[in-house]
Amino acid sequence: MQSSVKRELLDILGPQGFRDDPETLVTHSYDGTPMLQSLPEAVVYPENTQQVSDVMKVLHRHRIPLVSRGSGTNLCGGTVPLQGGVVMVMHRMNKILEVDLENLTATVQPGLITKTFTEHIESLGLFYPPDPSSMAISTIGGNIAECSGGLRGLKYGTTKDYVIGLEAVLANGDIIRTGGKLMKDVAGYDLTKLLVGSEGTLAIITEATLKLVPPPKAKKTMVAMYNDLYDAARTVSQIIENRIIPATLEIMDRSTIRVVDEFAGLGLPHDMEAMLLIEQDGEPETVERDIARIEEICRAERADRVNVAQSQEEALKLLTARRSAFTALARLRPTTILEDATVPRSKIADMVVEINRIARKHNVTICTFGHAGDGNLHPTATTDARDHEEIKRVEAAFEEIFEAAIRLGGTITGEHGVGVVKAPFLEWKIGPAGIAAMKAIKDSFDPHHLLNPGKVFAKSSRKRVVIDRG
Amino acid sequence: MQSSVKRELLDILGPQGFRDDPETLVTHSYDGTPMLQSLPEAVVYPENTQQVSDVMKVLHRHRIPLVSRGSGTNLCGGTVPLQGGVVMVMHRMNKILEVDLENLTATVQPGLITKTFTEHIESLGLFYPPDPSSMAISTIGGNIAECSGGLRGLKYGTTKDYVIGLEAVLANGDIIRTGGKLMKDVAGYDLTKLLVGSEGTLAIITEATLKLVPPPKAKKTMVAMYNDLYDAARTVSQIIENRIIPATLEIMDRSTIRVVDEFAGLGLPHDMEAMLLIEQDGEPETVERDIARIEEICRAERADRVNVAQSQEEALKLLTARRSAFTALARLRPTTILEDATVPRSKIADMVVEINRIARKHNVTICTFGHAGDGNLHPTATTDARDHEEIKRVEAAFEEIFEAAIRLGGTITGEHGVGVVKAPFLEWKIGPAGIAAMKAIKDSFDPHHLLNPGKVFAKSSRKRVVIDRG
Structure with a gap:
């Protein structure tokens, strides 16, 4: 200067x-x-x-x-x-x-x-x-x-x-x-x-x-575990179609569940394909009624188990675990690339299936979690910036993920911004x-x-x- | 062409x-x-x-x-x-x-x-x-x-x-x-x-x-009448400070009450300085509780009378009357100029007082009603476009009204747009x-x-x- x-x-x-x-x-x-x-x-x-x-x-x-x-x-x-x-x-x-x-x-x-x-x-x-x-x-x-x-x-x-x-x-x-x-x-x-x-x-x-x-005057938190990703995704759509808008409606895929559980020690089962974390808030009666109805919907959509948190501490533990997903994944390998391809809510399952297919194709590890209610997913690659060949594969995978999001009526970024990383895809x-x-x-x-x-x-x-x- | x-x-x-x-x-x-x-x-x-x-x-x-x-x-x-x-x-x-x-x-x-x-x-x-x-x-x-x-x-x-x-x-x-x-x-x-x-x-x-x-699953509508404009305005602020956000929170001043009542035949008293029309919607229990609390607040703020609509028909009649305010005022004289100066919610009473002062100063008739909860007021002049001298006074009055809205932290238009009419004031x-x-x-x-x-x-x-x- x-x-x-x-x-x-x-x-x-x-x-x-x-x-x-x-x-x-x-x-x-x-x-x-x-x-x-x-x-x-x-x-x-x-x-x-x-x-x-x-x-x-x-x-x-x-x-x-x-x-x-x-x-x-x-x-x-x-x-x-x-x-x-x-x-x-x-x-x-x-x-x-x-x-x-x-x-x-x-x-x-x-x-x-x-x-x-x-x-x-x-x-x-x-x-x-x-x-x-x-x-x-x-x-x-x-x-x-x-x-x-x-x-x-x-x-x-x-x-x-x-x-x-x-x-x-x-x-x-x-x-x-x-x-x-x-x-x-x-x-x-x-x-x-x-x-x-x-x-x-x-x-x-x-x-x-x-x-x-x-x-809100009251809050209640629950978790539902699924053997099939589509059942979890259908639950998300069914909740909304039942005219219930939860305060939080998060999804984690199998690999994220495992990593978060190992990080936070929640005792979650590691053999499930998807987990939904759901919170409702509002007037006490509304919260009770909504959570009861959501529980019914989860079971109707073949949730393997449904667990409503019995205390604020238990609820906080679940939410903190979800918030720790990035940190937990970041421990796995030197470099963590967290993306936020977003699709219409009804396309979440299709998008997760696409992400998994693309990750396999490029032989990279991508864990997916995110805000299911918004269709805002966070496919997250755990990789190593020093391995240029692997990074190339990761980048190729993300490119296809953006492409898939657009194809499903979505966007390249739901909440992270374009910056320099996503500028070429805008x-x-x-x-x-x-x-x-x-x-x-x-x-x-x-x-x-x-x-x-x-x-x-x-x-x-x-x-x-x-x-x-x- | x-x-x-x-x-x-x-x-x-x-x-x-x-x-x-x-x-x-x-x-x-x-x-x-x-x-x-x-x-x-x-x-x-x-x-x-x-x-x-x-x-x-x-x-x-x-x-x-x-x-x-x-x-x-x-x-x-x-x-x-x-x-x-x-x-x-x-x-x-x-x-x-x-x-x-x-x-x-x-x-x-x-x-x-x-x-x-x-x-x-x-x-x-x-x-x-x-x-x-x-x-x-x-x-x-x-x-x-x-x-x-x-x-x-x-x-x-x-x-x-x-x-x-x-x-x-x-x-x-x-x-x-x-x-x-x-x-x-x-x-x-x-x-x-x-x-x-x-x-x-x-x-x-x-x-x-x-x-x-x-x-919303339920709705309830009520009316409160006031001898003092500031009591009505304070009611608006008190409702919000009590953490209640009503679906509708409308105000009409004395002259609007009279004109709307003559148009819609509601049997409203014509000697009140202000009327609030309040609707809450949501879960049935919430609506009951909120309306009861709002009723208390209205009485605490010295409402002369408070009336909760006992049926959907009665509620609809009140809301329709409010929606007819423009039409009712338009019957009075050949030209109706409806503006939408908007202020922070806490400044509504100050703004109505200003509008009345400005109307008197310029010797024009301005009735005021509007969305009190938004601070979005509709001062409405009933006039005659053929009387150029009167129109000049109306325009001068509105200019001062815009000025007053800005001075109170407000804006020249809350929902009508700038168009050509308000362009000089943007x-x-x-x-x-x-x-x-x-x-x-x-x-x-x-x-x-x-x-x-x-x-x-x-x-x-x-x-x-x-x-x-x-």
Whole structure:
């Protein structure tokens, strides 16, 4: 970095807000995604919106790229500074600015850890539903950038359903405010929802107003084990067709059950093809009635065993085990690649069967778990980045998995984002006209491609593979 | 219209798909908004997406503007062909293409009447919550273009919360598909939500995939009357602070109560300052408990009388009366101007007081009713378009009302859209940087400004008035 630019940034941020020592550069050269690394030239730590704006004005003038980030837990390479430049870490902007009990809103800074926020909200007798598995580490700003989902998506929606207002800094340093403490607002295009999930490529989020809801009064958790994957998948569809929307409706395949059980010591049977983890919440009577009906449906769909948790501790143990799936799988081999191909709910069984077929074909280990109620699956390869030949097979397998998801009416990413990892496949989902429309939006917000360059859009789209059904 | 262009359009659409007789042109020169009229050169009636695309390609080549519309019930001048050109009426594309009971989605064409759709969905034991007051006449495509709200917004959200996939034709005739039957999809920018509420200025919607939900099992409706507006407003806040989210939470001021009662013959007292109309739905026990608690809250907040409807008929009569507010007010004088200034829920009383003060100051009649739970108020002026001096006063009053809404943390439009009527005021809400960002999106989608030109963005923004508090 030119010393004059460094001086300008130091003037804005002070010495505690700017670093370019090698340790800092290296620790901000990667994120939660395996096999991706690129060094920035500097790392900055703004403490207010004005500093973000002033920094962006300097970078804009010098045409230096910027990647804004929280804890970097994303799995799509979303915060790797591919083209160097400056990494902006939002951790110092981590305040809960206000909880408005009359309007049921909270206004927060982006660097706030999601779990810190949800715990504070719960202590006030309210509820912020989005619960990405990373929530103990990830930030609200990161969740907004990626439009994070979680286990409660089916009933409660994802991050985008709770962001009702934003303050953000544009590529030229201008500050915009969208939405507000308003349940209805149609004053122009919905910039709020456009920025949610835009992966730091359109603006730097500096403040968010979030919608809160009353918490459910009761909760109940249960597990059903199946000898046949299709029986489990049919159970998912049957629950919904019976007009029951559970708070959580998770699936694990055979290999995930085994690994999670070995990690968490739950005493689950290892010979089952699929497990459903189901939670319902709401009014006590509703929860009782729904869980009883779900139990009937599980049995009618030939569940081998059904177990309703008898205590909050037992329920928590089950949910914690599910949340630990990634960690448990990550212990198996040096590299874990967790994907999130998503299909219409009715196609889950077809998709899992496809994943297993593709894994066998390429001779790779892929365990699958995920949010069955959303059709949001997490096929996860346990592999070794040092074995280039194996990694090639893993990549080929995932390519076919994306292809299969699209073929089944699904998408290449349900909640992880496109980043750099899935950029070559975006066109498969949205077509060349969709890519052109999105690129036009990018160009209009950030004509010099300074904000998180190299993300979402690939230099060239991958050609679609022809599935060999042999 | 040049005869060669007409020939091209006739070739695409056939004689039943093209009209340019004076009667047709006149009947498509206005919409639900008073005092706005502009003649198109032709009216076209496509019957499929390919025709829409082909028409758009012709118009794009000749740089002829196009306004797509459904029933034209909007109140912001959203479908008036300000710059002539072609009006595209979507009524022939009115099919329910599919209701998917496994995935709880419906795929429909844009010209479908909303009420026809909701009745069909309800006959299948499902529920599509958005219920704009215009729903007996308006179309799903129009609802999407304006992001229509309705009486159920507080609990169920608005149109944007139910649109999960779109097919649309761009200004150059390209066809794009966004989203799908997917509860989670983060493959690139959220074009679906960007197109919802874009008022026909970015694309022509040709198909929509909508999310359905299980219907509530029970419903209960009640009315509370107040001598003091602030007591009613405090009741609204207290209900929410008690963690109850009613399905409907409507307010009417004194003058609206009288007019609606004279129209609907409900026997309401005419000496009350405010009336709340409250509906809760859900599981039977929850509904009973919530309504009982709401009754307590109303009494604690000094409601003069509280009446829970004893039958579905009585409840329906109350809701129908509320839905008739616009019609009832429209009988009073030749011109009715219904606005939708929206504030944070906690500011409703302040806003109604402001509206009354402003109406007195300008010596105009403004009745106010609306969705109190959303802070979405409908100050409605009964006036006479032929009296230019009075209309000037009405316009001055509304300008101050918008100003007041913004000052209270609100917005210029909660559910009606910007169109041409509120375009001069958009900058008050989103600032010059917000306008620039939205204009950049418009330019990127529609560089020649062919789609609904003259809407959303004004030639020049109105200067903010300085409120005279004297």
